[in-house]
Amino acid sequence: MRKQAAVRQSDVLSVLNGHDKPMTAYAILDQMKLGEPDLAAPTVYRALTALTDQGRAHKLESIKAFVPCRCNHNAAVPVLEICEDCGTVEEHDGTRLLAELSAISAQSSFNATRHIVEVHGRCRSCTS
Amino acid sequence: MRKQAAVRQSDVLSVLNGHDKPMTAYAILDQMKLGEPDLAAPTVYRALTALTDQGRAHKLESIKAFVPCRCNHNAAVPVLEICEDCGTVEEHDGTRLLAELSAISAQSSFNATRHIVEVHGRCRSCTS
DNA sequence: TGCGTTTTGTTATATTATAAAATAACAATA
DNA sequence: TATTGTTATTTTATAATATAACAAAACGCA
Numbered sequence: 612m613r614k615q616a617a618v619r620q621s622d623v624l625s626v627l628n629g630h631d632k633p634m635t636a637y638a639i640l641d642q643m644k645l646g647e648p649d650l651a652a653p654t655v656y657r658a659l660t661a662l663t664d665q666g667r668a669h670k671l672e673s674i675k676a677f678v679p680c681r682c683n684h685n686a687a688v689p690v691l692e693i694c695e696d697c698g699t700v701e702e703h704d705g706t707r708l709l710a711e712l713s714a715i716s717a718q719s720s721f722n723a724t725r726h727i728v729e730v731h732g733r734c735r736s737c738t739s
Numbered sequence: 740m741r742k743q744a745a746v747r748q749s750d751v752l753s754v755l756n757g758h759d760k761p762m763t764a765y766a767i768l769d770q771m772k773l774g775e776p777d778l779a780a781p782t783v784y785r786a787l788t789a790l791t792d793q794g795r796a797h798k799l800e801s802i803k804a805f806v807p808c809r810c811n812h813n814a815a816v817p818v819l820e821i822c823e824d825c826g827t828v829e830e831h832d833g834t835r836l837l838a839e840l841s842a843i844s845a846q847s848s849f850n851a852t853r854h855i856v857e858v859h860g861r862c863r864s865c866t867s
Numbered sequence: 868t869g870c871g872t873t874t875t876g877t878t879a880t881a882t883t884a885t886a887a888a889a890t891a892a893c894a895a896t897a
Numbered sequence: 898t899a900t901t902g903t904t905a906t907t908t909t910a911t912a913a914t915a916t917a918a919c920a921a922a923a924c925g926c927a
Binding site: 672673690692694695701703705707708711712714715716718719720721722723724725726727728729730731732733734735738 | 800801818820822823829831833835836839840842843844846847848849850851852853854855856857858859860861862863866
C-alpha cells in the first residue's frame with residue numbers, strides 16, 4: 612500500500628516506540644509485515660534514513676540497530692549507552708562534550724558535521 | 740598456510756600500516772590473498788578482533804572499516820575523525836572527554852567498558 | 868481525464884559477519 | 898615411534914545487513 616513518506620516514517624517510529632530494546636531494520640520489517648505482508652526492505656531503510664537524518668531516531672552503529680530518539684531532537688551530541696547484558700539502550704544528552712570535541716577538531720582543522728558517541732557496558736539492573 | 744595467531748595479527752597490522760586510508764576486512768583479505776590465495780574471511784576477522792581488543796587497531800563502527808592505532812595504545816578514548824570527502828581518518832586522544840562521559844554514565848549507574856567516539860566531517864585539505 | 872511526481876515493490880546483488888565442520892600442528896603419553 | 902588428545906586454525910557454507918536499478922502503481926492536481 613502506498614503512503615506518504617512522512618506517514619511511513621511515523622509508522623516506523625511507532626514500531627520503534629513500541630519496543631523497549633533497539634531493533635534491527637529487519638526486525639522492524641518483520642513487525643510491519645504482520646499488517647502489510649508485501650512490505651520490502653528498501654521501504655524500511657528509506658524511512659529509517661529519513662528518521663535518522665531528522666534526528667527522530669538514532670542508529671547504533673556498533674550494533675547495527677535503531678532506537679527512537681527519547682531526548683531533545685536537537686541535541687547536538689546524543690550519547691547512547693548500550694548494555695551488553697540485556698541489550699537495552701539509554702539515551703543521554705552529550706551537549707557538554709561539545710566543547711572538548713570541538714577543541715579536538717579545531718586542533719586538526721577538521722570540520723565536524725556529525726558526532727557519534729556510544730558507550731558499551733552494563734546497565735544498572737545488570738550490574739549485580 | 741597455518742600461522743601462529745600473533746604472527747597473523749602482525750601480518751594484518753602490516754597491511755593496515757601499508758595503506759593511508761581505513762580498510763574493510765575484505766579489502767585486507769583481498770590484499771593478503773595475493774600472497775595466500777586460500778585465506779578466508781574468518782581468519783582476517785579473528786586477527787582483527789584480537790588487534791582491536793589489544794588496542795593495536797581500531798574499528799570505525801560507522802563505516803565498518805579498520806585503521807592501525809597511531810596513538811597511545813592505552814588511550815582510554817580514541818577519537819576518530821573521518822573525512823567524508825577523501826576518506827582519510829585521523830586519530831586523536833580523547834582522554835579529556837572522560838570526565839564528562841563518566842559523569843553521564845554515573846547519572847544512570849551505567850558501568851562503561853568501552854567508549855566509541857567518531858566524528859564525521861571534512862578534513863583540512865578537503866575544506867576549501 | 869491525463870500528466871507529472873512520488874512511492875513502492877521487485878529483483879538482483881553487494882557487503883559484512885559468523886556458525887559449524889573439518890583439519891593441521893604439536894606435545895604428551897605409551 | 899606410533900597414537901592420542903588438545904588446541905588453534907582453516908574451510909565451507911550461510912546468515913545478516915544494506916543498497917542499486919528500474920518498472921509499475923497510486924496520488925495530486927490542472
